[in-house]
Structure formats: C-alpha cells, structure tokens
Amino acid sequence: MxxxxxxxxxxxxxxxxxxxxxxxxxxxxxxxxxxxxxxxxxxxxxxxxxxxxxxxxTREALITALIADLHTALADRLEAACGRAPGDGPAAAVFALGHSYREWGIANPRHFHLIHGHPADPGQEVPEAAHRVPVLLTGLVAACLRLRGAPEPAAGRLPYDWGDFEPGYVVRVRAAHPDASPAALAGALRLWGRMQGLVSLEVYGHLGAQTRRPAKLFHAEMRHSLRAFGAC
CATH class of the missing domain: 1.20.5 (Single alpha-helices involved in coiled-coils or other helix-helix interfaces)
Incomplete structure (x- = not known):
C-alpha cells in the first residue's frame, strides 16, 4: 500500500x-x-x-512550535557531527558533538536563548527532540566506560541507580542504549551541563574579559570531563 x-x-x-x-x-x-x-x-x-x-x-503556541523545531534541528546537527567525527571511538564523537554545539550557539545566539535561556515551565511538556542529545551522550559515555573496563566512581561514593532519574527519561535511555548504566546516564547529564555552561557564558558575553581563546578552554573542559570516564 x-x-x-x-x-x-x-x-x-x-x-x-x-x-x-x-x-x-x-x-x-x-x-x-x-x-x-x-x-x-x-x-x-x-x-x-x-x-x-x-x-x-496564541503567541505561546507558536513559540512552543519554534522551540520544538529548534531542538530537532540541533539534534540533527549534533548527530551528524558525531557521524563525521575525525577519528574512531566514542571520545572523538563527543568532541565533535561538543564543538558543533558550541559553534551553533555562537552562530545562533537568539536560538540558543530561546531553547536554553528561559526557565522551563513545570506544567509544559518537554519537546521529544530535547531528549535526543542527552540520550545520545549517554550512549557515548556508556561506550567510554565499557572501554575503560570499570564503572565510573559515583559522586560522594554513593552509587547511582535508576531511581535517581525521571522514569520517562530512563525508558528513553534504556530503549536507545540497553547496556547503559545509571552511572553513564549521570555522567552524560554532567557532561551536557558542563558543555552548556561554558557555551552559555560565551554566548552571553561573559568570557570575553577573561580569555581570548574560548574554544581552547572549551576543548580542555571536555577533555577533563572525558578523562573521568577513561576516554582520553
């Protein structure tokens, strides 16, 4: 048919x-x-x-549709960047994803602000595409941990478990990456937070007075984060 x-x-x-x-x-x-x-x-x-x-x-309905579209376009871009990573292994894919994300934020500050610069409405459903990047990162972090051959040390020596995370999000992660652990999920969220933090500082003009090479700083932060997963 x-x-x-x-x-x-x-x-x-x-x-x-x-x-x-x-x-x-x-x-x-x-x-x-x-x-x-x-x-x-x-x-x-x-x-x-x-x-x-x-x-x-309503205007809010249009803004909501724009946010969903921007999340989709961003996820498409970052997934493509992983596929073009200049090297084998999950670490190369993470670096490619991170730098593509930074380049997108700098080139599109209004778009960055629209999807990351407003407080989330607790009563509003998160666009499905907004989950794609952290889920992708979870798979990459899980691959790094498997290569390392040992679980990631948990913060405060307290192990993570699935109950630490939103059930709906856990379902998405485990459907995409059945072998991922709670530690991998936590590591991916921490990595995603660090990436967003530095990009936010740069996009909003808060790094210009401190460094002339924000790309170098960003790369070093990603390298430091990945070292915790035994990836570099």
Missing part, C-alpha cells in the same frame, strides 16, 4: 505554517523572543489577524 498523498488543502496549510515559522524566526533573530508577534507576522505575510490565529491560536 502506498503512502497516502496529502490533499491540496493540507499541502497549502503545511506550506503556510512553514512560512509563519520562518517569518517568526526572522523576527526572533532581529529582536529576540519579545519581537515575535502574531499580528506583526500576519501583516508581513499579507494575512489577516484572524487567519493567522487559525494556525496558532
């Missing part, structure tokens, strides 16, 4: 939705999330305000 073809109306709606999102990203790049307005987007696209509300009933 072939794949059902979309109707002309469905194709037109999908095209208009993509145009709305693209216009919103242009406004975002020019003035941050505060510059995103459904009425302004409608005016630019030659739509009535009522028409655009049939696609996104």
């Amino acid at each position: 072939g794949i059902p073809r979309k109707s002309r109306r469905e194709r037109l709606r999908a095209h208009t939705t993509s145009q709305i999102k693209a216009t919103a990203l242009d406004h975002l790049a020019g003035g941050g999330s505060g510059a995103v307005s459904l009425r302004a987007i409608a005016r630019e696209m030659g739509m009535t305000a009522g028409a655009i509300y049939s696609y996104f009933d």
Whole structure:
C-alpha cells in the first residue's frame, strides 16, 4: 500500500505554517523572543489577524512550535557531527558533538536563548527532540566506560541507580542504549551541563574579559570531563 498523498488543502496549510515559522524566526533573530508577534507576522505575510490565529491560536503556541523545531534541528546537527567525527571511538564523537554545539550557539545566539535561556515551565511538556542529545551522550559515555573496563566512581561514593532519574527519561535511555548504566546516564547529564555552561557564558558575553581563546578552554573542559570516564 502506498503512502497516502496529502490533499491540496493540507499541502497549502503545511506550506503556510512553514512560512509563519520562518517569518517568526526572522523576527526572533532581529529582536529576540519579545519581537515575535502574531499580528506583526500576519501583516508581513499579507494575512489577516484572524487567519493567522487559525494556525496558532496564541503567541505561546507558536513559540512552543519554534522551540520544538529548534531542538530537532540541533539534534540533527549534533548527530551528524558525531557521524563525521575525525577519528574512531566514542571520545572523538563527543568532541565533535561538543564543538558543533558550541559553534551553533555562537552562530545562533537568539536560538540558543530561546531553547536554553528561559526557565522551563513545570506544567509544559518537554519537546521529544530535547531528549535526543542527552540520550545520545549517554550512549557515548556508556561506550567510554565499557572501554575503560570499570564503572565510573559515583559522586560522594554513593552509587547511582535508576531511581535517581525521571522514569520517562530512563525508558528513553534504556530503549536507545540497553547496556547503559545509571552511572553513564549521570555522567552524560554532567557532561551536557558542563558543555552548556561554558557555551552559555560565551554566548552571553561573559568570557570575553577573561580569555581570548574560548574554544581552547572549551576543548580542555571536555577533555577533563572525558578523562573521568577513561576516554582520553
């Protein structure tokens, strides 16, 4: 059985939705999330305000859709970077992922701020794509630990167990990496946090007064983190 073809109306709606999102990203790049307005987007696209509300009933719904799209694009980029890593082994893939993430953040500070710079709403569901990078990192850290041949020392000498993490996230990790341990998951989250911390400082201009070589500092921090997993 072939794949059902979309109707002309469905194709037109999908095209208009993509145009709305693209216009919103242009406004975002020019003035941050505060510059995103459904009425302004409608005016630019030659739509009535009522028409655009049939696609996104609130500004927050549009922002939520943009965040999900950005997470997807970022995850696609970082997965591709791992595949192009100049070397074998999980450590090379982690370095490639990390530097690609830093380059993306510097090149797209508004996008970085939109997905990482706002407090998370406890009542809002996290986009599925937001889990892809830390899950990928968990697999890479697990591979590093297997190469090391010994489990990672736990903080405070207290071993991690699956109960330390959100059950839904554990399901995702174990589905993608059945051999990963709780220690690998914890290590991946710590590594992801360190990467985001340094990139955040650089994106928001807080490293310029201290170093002229933030890329070198970032690489050294990643190397230090991976050394704890016996990867380098």
